[in-house]
Amino acid sequence: xxxxxxxxxxxxxxxxxxxxxxxxxxxxxxxxxxxxxxxxxxxxxxxxxxxxxxxxxxxxxxxxxxxxxxxxxxxxxxxxxxxxxxxxxxxxxxxxxxxxxxxxxxxxxxxxxxxxxxxxxxxxxxxxxxxxxxxxxxxx
Numbered sequence: 001x002x003x004x005x006x007x008x009x010x011x012x013x014x015x016x017x018x019x020x021x022x023x024x025x026x027x028x029x030x031x032x033x034x035x036x037x038x039x040x041x042x043x044x045x046x047x048x049x050x051x052x053x054x055x056x057x058x059x060x061x062x063x064x065x066x067x068x069x070x071x072x073x074x075x076x077x078x079x080x081x082x083x084x085x086x087x088x089x090x091x092x093x094x095x096x097x098x099x100x101x102x103x104x105x106x107x108x109x110x111x112x113x114x115x116x117x118x119x120x121x122x123x124x125x126x127x128x129x130x131x132x133x134x135x136x137x138x139x140x
Contacts (some may be wrong), residue, residue: 053131054071054131057115071135083101091133091134095130097118098114099113
């Protein structure tokens with residue numbers, strides 16, 4: 001029994017092959033690049049006009065900039081990212097991120113392709129409450 005125990009301990013203490021950290025990092029980067037290369041922008045559907053303020057951020061999908069401005073006013077921040085625009089709305093307790101982009105054809109209009117509302121701070125807020133707060137907030 002002691003010999004078997006020594007044999008097992010010796011096997012555990014055997015030197016492990018050294019990990020090539022550079023090769024591992026290169027594999028991760030190659031995988032990440034392949035994932036990005038496979039991503040293609042999707043066109044946002046054109047949705048019917050809403051009669052009132054949106055109750056969820058998903059209702060903004062496919063809407064033109066004019067509709068978003070009508071409901072929420074001007075964004076606090078706006079930046080251009082290639083053919084896309086990123087808008088940020090901020091209220092005392094809520095933020096809304098909106099991304100608008102064009103299809104890959106000439107003359108296509110801007111449409112909301114991504115929208116996400118989130119609470120700011122420690123207070124819990126529903127998405128509908130965030131959108132209502134932002135709709136009531138004065139334009140910057």
